[in-house]
Amino acid sequence: MHSAPLTALAVLLLTISPAEAQQQERNERSSSQAATRTYLQRIEAMDRAGPRLNSVIAVAPDAERQARRLDEEREKGRVRSAVHGWPVLVKDNVETRELPTTAGSLALKDNRTGRDAPLVARLRAAGIVMLGKTNLSEWANIRSSSSMSGWSAVGGLVRNPYSLDRTACGSSSGTGAAIAAGFARAGVGTETDGSVICPSAINGLVGMKPTLGLVSRTHVVPISHSQDTAGPMATNVRDAAALLGVMAGSDPADPATREADAKKGDYAARLNPAALRGMRIGVLRPEGMSDALAAVFDAALDRLRAAGAVLVPVERPDTKGLGDAEFDVLKMELKSDLAAYLKTTPPAVKVRRLADVIAFNRANAAAEMPFFGQDIFEAAEKTGGTADPAYKTARAKSLALATRALDTMLAGNALIVSPSYGAAWLSDPVHGDQAGGPSASGLPAVAGYPHLTVPMGQVLGLPVGLSFIGRKWSEQRLFDAGAGFEAARGALPAPRYLPSVAAGARLEGAE
Template sequence: MSAERTTRAYLDRIEAMNHKGPRLNAVIAVAPDAIEQARRLDAERKAGRVRGALHGLPVLIKDNIDTRELPTTAGSLALANNMTGRDAPVVARLRDAGIVMLGKANLSEWANIRSSDSMSGWSAAGGLVRNPYALDRTACGSSSGTGAAIAAGFAWAGVGTETDGSVVCPSAINGLVGMKPTLGLVSRTHVVPISHSQDTPGPMARSVRDAAMLLGAMAGSDPADAATADADAHRVDYAARLNPAVLKGMRVGVLRPARLSSDMSARFDAALALLRGAGAVLVDVKRPDTEGMGAAEFDVLKMELKSDLADYLATTPGTVKVRTLADVIAFNRTNAATEMPFFGQDIFEAAEKTGGTADPGYRPAREKSKALATQALDTMLADVRLIVTPSYGAAWLSDPVHGDQVSGPSASGLPAISGYPHLTVPMGLLDDLPVGLSFIGAKWSEQLLFDAGAGFEAARGAFPAPRYAPSADAGPGLDPVR
């Protein structure tokens, strides 16, 4: 199929389902030149120039990443006019690889760092993202729109960003493959930040191979992002090297979270049986004590947010009237009816009270959190190649009154804080809701994680498509185009 026909099909699906039918609210805006992009790529193909495996494939970009055609809002009305006219380097790399930049995906506003009472998936700019498996359940966050959109077939694949869980959680909860890569493999330049210590874009797709293809195009060094200095030395064509047979004879660490529900424990045991059947040698590992890590991480995120956000805002056009975190807080107070109808901005306010990265407490907090996370993972990985564990619990109800009511395990913290890679692959369904299996490895082990994930995916077989049910208990679901 031509890029133009493919792009039109995705645009038609977005038109039918984003604000109509199940009303997923997963896409904030489509690129006005999407069809023109596709036609140019078709002309290149006809002329014998094929850029690679991604040539002509439509991709959605999370709306905290700059793209030249559309404003970058981070879900906030304060950035409604943030038309930077530039591509973030990660987007430029994808265009060079031949993608069609289809549009911008909704997200949890400000990547879910504004309030401790937030409802994941909601933004003032885009509304509430709805989970295509059960419309009253969360799509998680902060890459909520990317997760719901790709699960619903709005694009071939999508780009999310993660600080701690924001690629992995919406991927797991929407039945997708998601990779939080090693910090420094993918550029963060021109991405609305929270934390330069932990932020990274990552691929979200319906298969391990597709996620591997996308990451191969995203990865690479960027002179403007010092953390990526070694990226070119480590990036490879992950999809071309994919080896699902790698599990045979591999020692795999099994991390079983405490207080796992009986249903999740049974699902995890079934996944472990598939790994064992594929030849993996399973070894129980115990998580070392990391007391104080979470509190130190939170201090780091608040201090880096204050400084890093100001650095980004300084590069935005004059149409953007906020230049500091204090400006954003003031904007939200002035526009409380639209910006804060459900929850406030207590984390923003706490971050503003810090001294930013000049705060005397900044360096000790960062050293503590990173050391504890790195030592814990290195200890568990000492005698195994990688670790498997449930990614998250199943999707909880979207609750505008009480905010997120997270239940079940969370695997994101250690790899997010240490900067190590983290892959989630759909593990199965719990009460008709997807749950993911996490593969966590050492720094720069993306290929190994993709290989192991592909081996598990092959053993698991096809994953059920979304039902667009009004709730998880509502039977067969909606006609997605009605």
């Protein structure tokens, strides 16, 4: 970790919001090397000490050298893309050549493949600085039904920068907390069902879960080839759009991406916030919203109307059986897909199939299972994997139910809006996750449709997001609508790193 004295700019960045820090960098035309040094110092001061967010597992040893080379290119007139020189953090289930890829598990602590995942190679070619790897819910939160989001044996518990005792959600917990805290310009998360959208919403970020097949999954520790995808996480719509534009593309090793080159776009360059005017939007009002969340949602709808959107109520069709079918698919694909990945890891990695990981966890239970077990792993191991006779039936059922529901609600509408999630719940090692309120992630995750979350407001100082869900390959439309809403909404309060939500007399009662 960088240990040089804090620069004046770094000290400034410790006392202002991430958005203000980014503007300061732009105003001063800081070099990429200066920005990278500042982000490293901010990580040292706030992630390893200070509020101690535990959001970054490791930083790249050559980060400043990468940035210096990119500065030299810029000085010579070569600017590779709109993200040239951006320091970016990548979730630690995505391979990068200079650091191990652990998925948060001690079983993969020696997983130094020396490879870049194709999505990382695309980012490097576009000129990003690979700043480091972020913490995550171990194994992307597929190990246990009583897990605590944001905890891994390698990285510890990620803390929410808005309230340190609350979840950063998961499984892209570290990316969410780190970008919210201003540890990089933008970050990469991954999602199977909610793992980009939830940590983005709960940490006050913009996050895009793209159409399945827009971004390569090669050399990413898998759960499910039917649902896994990487996506960008950033403090604003334009930055998320710019990052996705360079991440996206076809990969011969990932058949799902065969259409990506033809479908991808320069989303940031084409961004049109005025597209909301006249846009017909379906409004999905979920059950289970608190009064406070409903009030924030209603205010967001008012802003969409004021921006010219035509809002139409929609009802969620019956999707009985979807959850069970999806879970069966995830268990069976996990068993097969993880084994296929582990076979490609170096000899220092001793686990080669899910059964090996289960045995490793049992042998190292004190470190790996101090709070929760591995019942989902064990259930997945009992299946026949993707060769199981029940596999194709379960996948066909889950895909049909999710696709039919979304297509019904999208009929005649450009997109759907709904609250992304409720506000962050307490991190609880005794009971595990105690999430309450709605979730918008399930249907687009199973169907493979794109899903964007944009901060819509706060509930008692905790961020909540507004989801924009569209048809396959409609990323540009979602970004346009999100940018229009972002402009209408205005600025929101920055993280304050409070020990808990300060309710004062409202909680304790009048004296």
